[in-house]
Amino acid sequence: MGEYKSSGKEPYVFCVEKPGDLLGVHADLMEEALCPEEPLLYLIYSPIWPGKKGPFGLRAIPASHAVAATKYRFIISENQHKEGVAPTIQSIPFDEVFYVQLGNALSLGWFSIQSVKERETFFTTLFFTTTGIAHFERLIREYRRHTVANCSQLSKKIDWVDVWHRTPMTQLDRLKSLVLKEEIPFNLVRSSELWCLEKKRWGKTPVYLSPNGILISTSFGFIHATDEPCIRPKVFSIGVNVSCIAFGALKSAQLLQKRTHGQDLPFLRLELSRRNLVVDFDIPFDKSNLKEAEDLFDFLKFKIKTD
Numbered sequence: 454m455g456e457y458k459s460s461g462k463e464p465y466v467f468c469v470e471k472p473g474d475l476l477g478v479h480a481d482l483m484e485e486a487l488c489p490e491e492p493l494l495y496l497i498y499s500p501i502w503p504g505k506k507g508p509f510g511l512r513a514i515p516a517s518h519a520v521a522a523t524k525y526r527f528i529i530s531e532n533q534h535k536e537g538v539a540p541t542i543q544s545i546p547f548d549e550v551f552y553v554q555l556g557n558a559l560s561l562g563w564f565s566i567q568s569v570k571e572r573e574t575f576f577t578t579l580f581f582t583t584t585g586i587a588h589f590e591r592l593i594r595e596y597r598r599h600t601v602a603n604c605s606q607l608s609k610k611i612d613w614v615d616v617w618h619r620t621p622m623t624q625l626d627r628l629k630s631l632v633l634k635e636e637i638p639f640n641l642v643r644s645s646e647l648w649c650l651e652k653k654r655w656g657k658t659p660v661y662l663s664p665n666g667i668l669i670s671t672s673f674g675f676i677h678a679t680d681e682p683c684i685r686p687k688v689f690s691i692g693v694n695v696s697c698i699a700f701g702a703l704k705s706a707q708l709l710q711k712r713t714h715g716q717d718l719p720f721l722r723l724e725l726s727r728r729n730l731v732v733d734f735d736i737p738f739d740k741s742n743l744k745e746a747e748d749l750f751d752f753l754k755f756k757i758k759t760d
Contacts, residue, residue: 459476459532459534461532463517465500466582466585467498468591472487472496472519475498478530478532479518479540482530483496485542486521491524495588496520496521496522497518497589497592499518499581499588500581502579502580502581507580508558514533516533516579520589526546527550527566528545545568550566550699551725554566554567555627555694556692559583561582562581562589564579564592565579566578569727572730590630594633598633598673602699602700602701602756610639611638612638613638616641623680631695635672636673639672642721642745643745644737648660649715662714662716663718664737665679670752670753673699674698675698675703677734679694698723702726704726704731705757706757719737719739720737721738
């Protein structure tokens with residue numbers, strides 16, 4: 454295993470059936486990390502993406518990676534292919550994950566996990582070429598399949614047709630790729646791209662307030678998709694980011710308003726908790742969606758009470 458000395462610059466992302474089929478040191482690292490009889494759901498090799506910065510404030514270290522989803526955790530190995538920098542491997546149990554993100558902007562794709570590490574919140578992010586995004590979609594679907602909630606007491610449902618209606622095509626492709634066949638949607642709220650004019654000494658300047666976005670509650674948790682913030686009004690956004698949140702991470706929810714640049718904007722705040730650490734996940738929504746947001750809030754209160 455690991456006999457092939459990989460440069461980390463292979464041309465594409467690919468999946469393998471077993472750790473021994475990985476390239477370079479990733480084969481040995483993954484083989485050692487997996488426990489005997491641990492169910493391996495999906496395993497990916499991802500070569501180096503040279504950039505360090507991405508949209509949505511994301512940052513990553515250029516490195517090749519192997520990423521595994523097992524029945525209970527993610528396992529991620531990293532090799533920076535630099536002399537003096539040893540390859541590493543980490544384990545992220547599903548019950549320590551706040552949320553998982555997947556997105557793309559032109560040829561850049563990203564996979565990111567916010568989780569607990571040594572009693573602190575921690576981001577694990579890697580970049581890849583979007584030709585391999587289908588493998589990361591499959592990886593996240595396997596993760597989501599093992600975070601299903603007990604929704605047998607919930608009778609009010611909506612149809613996926615209503616979810617997809619009016620959803621921008623950039624978001625639609627990413628959302629559909631992460632939804633499971635057996636998944637049931639319950640609620641949705643939307644946000645629209647919103648700007649205001651702020652007075653400056655030389656005139657009025659457009660200020661960005663909120664993005665196009667959608668939040669869906671389902672039998673497998675929450676899916677939140679949002680467009681990359683635009684540079685100025687009427688400019689096409691090329692990036693989209695999708696966050697997947699399991700019900701097990703939800704501690705509480707609030708409806709609130711934030712005053713931004715003189716504007717009162719409604720938000721739904723999901724308070725996420727893992728290992729006694731709390732993360733606020735704030736989701737803007739349109740004022741015209743207040744009834745839908747209140748329905749979702751009531752749904753969340755009921756879900757938290759019955760869990």
